[in-house]
Amino acid sequence: MTHLAKRLQIGGGWPTSRFMHEPILDICGLEKTYKGGVQALKGVDLTIRRGEIFALLGPNGAGKTTLIGAVCGLVNPTGGTIAAFGEDIRRHWKRARQKIGLVPQELSFDMFDKVIRQVRYSRGMFGLPPDEARIEEVLRSLSLWDKRDAQIRELSGGMKRRVMIAKALSHDPELLFLDEPTAGVDVELRRDMWRQIDALRARGVTIILTTHYIEEAEEMADRVGVINKGQILLVDDKDAIMAKLGRTEAHFMLASPVADVPAVLSSYPLHLEEEGRRLVYRGGDGTGKGKREVAELAQIMAREGIVFTGLDTRDSTLEDIFVDLVEGKLENAA
């Protein structure tokens, strides 16, 4: 379960072990060069597992939307292959698309149409027979039932985004793409959206979401991928990334400045700053090793009579790791 699911006590019934390793989407060497020469995707390899929430992080122009577009049929790739549900998406595109849902970043629909009609339209377009009970269920789950006969233009921004999700869910997709689902929405609505996404996962929908918000990935995702300049820099379980790339930083304010790191502490990753007044530790990983070492350091310093007047500690976040990756500071991350 994700952090949010644990907190909200939802999604507990989802069987994880067997299905979570079965690939639902397999992208291999995907390339896209736009007219004019811009290379948006440079040989992307990515496998998505059934039942997971996968967060694709990347700065603006990294290639996130192009990657989604290539899978969903909005963009013609110039190279590589995409297999969804075990089948080549180019050859069996109709079958594949029936099982894929897309919620694009922009609010795009006929603003003058009614909510329920737009949702029915989406379901029909995906080849499914009318099912008023299912439409009602979808609208109720997104708190839109009371607004079913309202024109979409009359709704608030958050509700419009929910209509987009309702349309994408109307054909019961097994794989759902959410492109920046919480872009431009307030904190309360963002948390509400997370709740909706987690509820979807609890029903077995595989979700790929792109986001700028690292917090969103931390809260929601089982696995995280980082893309920049059309290349995947890293894909791993969120906890594994933290363990591999997470760091602890501790600052000991010394009562008296020292010229060198004391010999008794030389086995720890330490250096001096502010003319020997500040002893800085940078080390550990995302498993708590850093915190343990800082505690050991404090004990040794107390024992050896190295007096410090203050201590600041900080663990790196997924955001720190993301920024370091994008700025090229973590060369061997992948």
Next chain:
Amino acid sequence: MTLNLRGAFAIFRNELMRMFRTAFGSILSPVITTSLYLVVFGAAIGGRMELPGGVGYGAFIVPGLLMLTLLTESTSNASFGIYMPKFTGAIYELLSAPVGVAETLIGFVGAAAVKSLILAAVILGTAALIIDYQIAHPLLAFFYILLVSATFSLLGFIIGLWATGFEKLQIIPLLVLMPLTFLGGTFYSIDLLPEPWRTVALFNPVVYLVNGLRWTFLGQSDFPIALSLGATMAFLLACVAVIGWIFNSGWRLRE
């Protein structure tokens, strides 16, 4: 590959509903315009004119005016129908759904063509109140109206895909189709034109469309009906081929 008939019908129904939401502008307006032409040229002026073969002038211009409306409305409806999702971004749903060129054409072009048929029925009904006219070959007239509606809805669909702004949507219907239709024998037989204008008129493709419909109404026209039918069908196939190429290549759709 299996045809997604439900998908095609969903698009078709959605398009028809969108058109009927704007029925005042899209149906009433062309009916009023055509009725005014019929009153002024057919009933008022035409009442004092005689044409060879004993055909009344009012009855002579009914098929021409109907063709004028069919061409402009079919083209406008279909072009607007596909351009709006492009403009709002809602085209993403069409591109990501299991619908291909066949379902899209059935949906968008079918709806535009059906609306043109409804419009034709309303115009002919209104014309009957103003002008005394007969339809010599009703079944053939129906088929020909259907063929022209579908063909120019296909042309409109291409224009809607090609257009990158609202201005371009209007260029073809207003600056090409309407002048060609006016000069294509809507109000006169091209046999009445002096040379070299008669020869020049033969290069106007709309001449054959107007005369085709006129033949089904009056049983006579400047050209054989087979020529008009053949030319219209050839144009229809050319439009289908262009749309097929657009969907395969992704031009203006998946760029």
